[in-house]
Amino acid sequence: MTRFDIEAFIDRTRIGSTQGVALLVCILICFIDGFDIFMIGKIAPAIAQDFGTTAKAMTPVFVYQQIGLAVGAFTMSPLADRFGRRFMLIFSCLVFGTITLVSAHAASLQQLAIMRGVAGVFMAAGLPMAMALISELTPIRRRSMLVAVALAGFSTGSAASGIVAAWLLDAYGWQSGFWIGGGVPLLCVPLLVLFVPESLKFRAERNPSDVGIARTVRRLDPAATLNGDELFVLGTGDTKGRKAKLTDIFSEGRLAMTTLIWAACTLSMTNTALLSAWLPSFFQEMAGIPIQQFAVTAMIGYLGGVGGTLVIGWMMDRMRPALLLSGFYVVLAACLNMLAWVPFHSAGFLPLVIAWSFFQTGGQAGLNTLITQVYPPRMRSTALGWAGGAGRIGGVVAPIAGGFALAQHFSLQLTLALAAALPLGVALLMFLLAAVRADRRDGTAQPVTA
Template sequence: MTRAPESTGTTSKSVATKAFFIAMVDGYDTLMIAFIAPLLAQHWGLTHPQIGGVFAAGYSGAVIGGLAMGPLGDRLGRKPMLVLSLLLAGIATLLCALAETFQSLLVLRFIAGLGLGGAIPAIIALTADFAAPGKRSGTVTLMYIGYPLGAVVGGALTSALLHHGISAIFLGTGIVCLIAAAVGMTMPTYRVAPHSHLGSGMVKLFTAQFAEGRLLPAIALWTGLFSTLMLTYFLVSWTPSILLAEGASPQVAALGPVVLNLGGIVGALITAKAINRFGPYFLNAGFALLGAFAVLVVGQMATGTAPAMIGFLIIGMLLLGAQLNFPAMTADLFPPEVRSAGGGWTAGVGRLGSIVGPLVGGFLMATEMSPRTLLSFAAIPGAVAALAVFAAAILRRKARTAAD
């Protein structure tokens, strides 16, 4: 049986605060390449597909990092894997400043993605491990707000530093990652006591992750996060183009992703306390369903820049707010002995949606589909996400009932 950490409220807040900072750094480094994409294209004469390849390299690394390093966190310890992941991301990002070829940049962004993907399950598990049981879901959600906030703050900072060039931005981001690794070293150690399912091998650890009726709820969560990330990354990637089609200036259109992320932060703040009382599942499913409806309404009714911006703020509040609650659901579904593995696999499979979303959006944009019709299609994965989370809630309840 796993022993809960002997922690105080001060320890819980300290762990959550440090994890919040690490989530900010992770969010910024993951999305930083989008901020400097125009400079990369100009510097090396890259085409749009090649820039997309840089995005895909980082996202693919994050998928593999979550799938591989999440289970290792349960076996070798959350803290060691967190520090290792951040060191890997930091060193790879620093080396990007020295990259002389497009191919070497792809490899380094993949390696950085491995580290960034591995850090997320570790901070989710540590935050949940040390949080008060009655406040676990809300604490995890509040911590994970750091991820989109890192994208917002980092985007503004990068915009101010673009005149220093690509290498300076890579160096600065790499140094911040190494600082995050140093912060990770100050985290308390959480040791999982031996569990009857774990045995001594990684295969048994994988089996234990889905024991006690967790397989079907886990698949439902994977489906929900995949669909949510597919939609949100589609919106983040193509919102500027949609706004330009509505008559916005390039400067205003560039603010579209920022508005979406700010909406997500507001949505997560609204739900953080509510999920402690009502649980993360049904509330999250409701937000995803309303978000899908909001996408449909904005696509059909919003005309002009200002109404579209307000619509994207609401969409961000609902859909990105729902996305930020998925770590709370994984912390609820998986017990401490497999919590890092469960979080890593959920994040890894879900992040496949972050690769598919922009690609599908690019295909649809290439068909010269109108922005309104485009957003109408985009509402479909939002509805799928809501249904998947509803299913996870019902399956989770049945598994608990069977266990009792």
């Protein structure tokens, strides 16, 4: 039988309409991930007021949401390495969108918290699955950049959530955020069903004799030469199917690398969860800034995250990724600390918010992109999802810590100084990762430089 190298085929294929629609869907999924995570924090005081309680009472909503996201990251992501990225994305978007729309009619904060937790289970792996899918459909020469473009949807979603707090809140209530949060993933379902194929690399690793792969190959390149007796492989890979195992991300010398990446994601996503949940409340309670005013500034500032995501995607194709990320997180820590000291109404505050968002969102996007580079396709969704799951565990603690800071009447300066320790920890871990990868290169050839 004829060996057909899927890796080489994807790398020489021009980016066409199929990859374009897949990229659009991935952008929308990343959009809703960013929108959903930041939206609740920006409108938390309004939700609490509507239910006749204080902002601190929103803590269970944040905690349940993070628990759901952690559970989903550990359970749904491996399923994408078993049943396919496309199938699991369709299922996840359908369930998450439906539950989110229903959440707009919650009768109590307890009901809302439970529904946020359940919805989180189904959307937690949305971004990892989208990253795996787009990275496996695009040529290597454009891969990091297209992954960055998709991840820019996360920053766009973050900025869009500010629209709810700034302009829709007074006219349509906090429910408007849930209408957007539920409608966008439901829009992704028909796009996935009709226009987006399953990852060829995933299918080839599972079953090199899959006759359906030939149809997708011709869809991506009608001029492709096929004889009908192909075995579809990745590079010089095995012609026997190889199913993913949960232990793959720790095997073949990956233990140290995976441990460092998990720790970095935990600290990074803990920082993101803390600030997405409580930053508007911190400024309102500790500095007297109304959430509507802060929302407008944050909405503009989060556009810096789009720039950070695109810039780091471009830079990661040209520099050692782990060292680059280490630098990003050092600057992020400095920006976060300075937010408490620069007056809100001064000319320097908005540029500082843009810079903070640039390095925070760009740094997390860089971590996700790094994972798509250093793990092979058969375990890529699991690697992305479980790294995110480790981060979500830290996210469970973050809302509690934010509520504690408010209850203890911490100053804004003390609160943000403590938060800045998290990105400094990520910077150290990325520096160690660069050293670990350098040691591995001394002994064995590595396809990717960290």
